[in-house]
Amino acid sequence: MTSSNANLMDLMSRIDMQKLAQVASKVDLPRLLEAASNLEDHQLRGLMRMLSGGPKEPAALPEVNGDFFDVAATLSERQREVQRKVRAFMEREVAPIINAYWSRDEFPRQLIDRFRELDLVREIWNEDGTRKPDASVVEGIVTMEMARVDVSTTVFFGVHAGLALAAIALGGSEEQRREWLPKLMNFEVIGAFGLTEPEVGSGVAGGLTTTCRRDGDGWILNGQKKWIGNSTFSDITVIWARDEADDQVKGFIVRNDTPGFSVEKIMGKIALRAVENGQITLKDVRVEEQDRLQRADSFRLTADVLRLTRAGVAWQGVGCAMGAYERSLRYAQTREQFGKPIGNFQLIQSHLVHMLGNVTAMQTMCLRLSQLQDQGQLRDEQASLAKVFTAARCRETVALARELHGGNGILLEHDVARFFADTEAIYSYEGTNEINTLVVGRAITGFSAFV
Numbered sequence: 001m002t003s004s005n006a007n008l009m010d011l012m013s014r015i016d017m018q019k020l021a022q023v024a025s026k027v028d029l030p031r032l033l034e035a036a037s038n039l040e041d042h043q044l045r046g047l048m049r050m051l052s053g054g055p056k057e058p059a060a061l062p063e064v065n066g067d068f069f070d071v072a073a074t075l076s077e078r079q080r081e082v083q084r085k086v087r088a089f090m091e092r093e094v095a096p097i098i099n100a101y102w103s104r105d106e107f108p109r110q111l112i113d114r115f116r117e118l119d120l121v122r123e124i125w126n127e128d129g130t131r132k133p134d135a136s137v138v139e140g141i142v143t144m145e146m147a148r149v150d151v152s153t154t155v156f157f158g159v160h161a162g163l164a165l166a167a168i169a170l171g172g173s174e175e176q177r178r179e180w181l182p183k184l185m186n187f188e189v190i191g192a193f194g195l196t197e198p199e200v201g202s203g204v205a206g207g208l209t210t211t212c213r214r215d216g217d218g219w220i221l222n223g224q225k226k227w228i229g230n231s232t233f234s235d236i237t238v239i240w241a242r243d244e245a246d247d248q249v250k251g252f253i254v255r256n257d258t259p260g261f262s263v264e265k266i267m268g269k270i271a272l273r274a275v276e277n278g279q280i281t282l283k284d285v286r287v288e289e290q291d292r293l294q295r296a297d298s299f300r301l302t303a304d305v306l307r308l309t310r311a312g313v314a315w316q317g318v319g320c321a322m323g324a325y326e327r328s329l330r331y332a333q334t335r336e337q338f339g340k341p342i343g344n345f346q347l348i349q350s351h352l353v354h355m356l357g358n359v360t361a362m363q364t365m366c367l368r369l370s371q372l373q374d375q376g377q378l379r380d381e382q383a384s385l386a387k388v389f390t391a392a393r394c395r396e397t398v399a400l401a402r403e404l405h406g407g408n409g410i411l412l413e414h415d416v417a418r419f420f421a422d423t424e425a426i427y428s429y430e431g432t433n434e435i436n437t438l439v440v441g442r443a444i445t446g447f448s449a450f451v
Contacts, residue, residue, distance in 0.1 A: 129169035147319025152274030164191025171296035231278035251296035317390035381443035
């Protein structure tokens with residue numbers, strides 16, 4: 001017997017003829033054998049792996065994580081603990097309710113008590129109005145974690161614990177700081193910050209129309225303010241007005257129940273709908289001298305307050321983009337089309353990688369920005385560049401998130417529609433991208449392009 005015949009006999013002995021007959025009853029066996037004999041070796045090996053492997057459990061999907069470069073690992077343990085505390089608060093208290101409040105143009109005021117329990121302000125500020133050594137990094141992380149779930153909540157906290165509190169901390173006398181800072185830190189009173197006016201936005205430095213004039217032992221304020229966050233329910237508002245006598249900008253702590261002080265809620269917004277912005281009218285509002293910020297005698301102090309808080313707006317863009325990316329990745333892992341999760345498709349992966357690149361660049365830029373601020377080395381143009389970059393990249397990221405979600409991307413239930421809308425406010429406030437671009441341009445060229 002030849003060797004080939006022996007091999008054939010050996011092969012026949014190992015074939016279960018009953019099973020072969022079952023296969024032949026289901027398929028055209030000669031055609032199947034012919035097709036298999038024409039396969040390349042690597043194709044046959046792949047077929048055998050598929051046939052021999054049997055059903056397998058799907059591999060565990062990677063964790064959804066917007067911190068791809070592990071920026072959190074560079075933080076101190078105190079900073080990490082604050083981050084964990086804020087993330088848990090936002091996911092537990094804010095995420096389940098915010099779409100409903102955003103939809104009806106209302107801030108969930110029950111959160112004020114929860115903020116009091118968190119005691120976050122003291123992670124940034126000391127009781128005497130000075131800041132913690134790492135205040136800017138902590139404030140940035142807090143802002144990012146809040147905006148990762150909801151930007152409106154971030155704005156509430158930033159106006160109260162940033163702008164309003166900082167105005168009194170920097171511009172107030174020792175007595176004023178002693179009176180108001182503990183109340184603000186404990187959320188016993190809610191603060192607002194009244195600078196922008198109906199006809200004066202980017203030009204506030206030289207164009208305030210709200211006026212103040214001395215009248216005996218007090219001051220009389222007249223004018224209007226617009227886009228003032230928290231003002232519909234705040235207890236005090238820091239009002240900036242131009243002195244009729246010396247043309248200098250002065251600051252005042254105005255109680256919202258003062259006669260002549262009225263607030264109209266701004267309706268019809270498409271962004272930050274859970275922020276209650278108001279238009280304030282001051283008609284012969286009398287403020288006692290003891291409520292004038294004693295160290296705020298020019299716009300320089302106002303600019304110091306804005307400079308202190310500008311980095312926070314850049315962090316808002318980071319958090320908003322991070323939230324949009326994480327929701328998009330989770331959606332791509334679970335949403336199925338054509339029989340498999342859409343994360344299998346090249347175009348979806350391209351969108352996700354582009355988004356993640358934006359988020360990572362924004363995180364690292366803003367962390368360095370806050371480090372410079374804590375070291376006392378931050379320059380205006382650096383803060384402006386961070387605002388320009390993060391606002392633009394956030395805008396791009398949320399647009400990709402909305403696109404990735406398809407039709408579901410315009411539904412609040414998936415959150416990205418809210419991120420998409422809120423980004424338009426981030427792009428414009430605390431210095432428009434155009435103004436901040438000119439600030440950076442002046443710094444790098446030596447030429448001012450301001451008109």
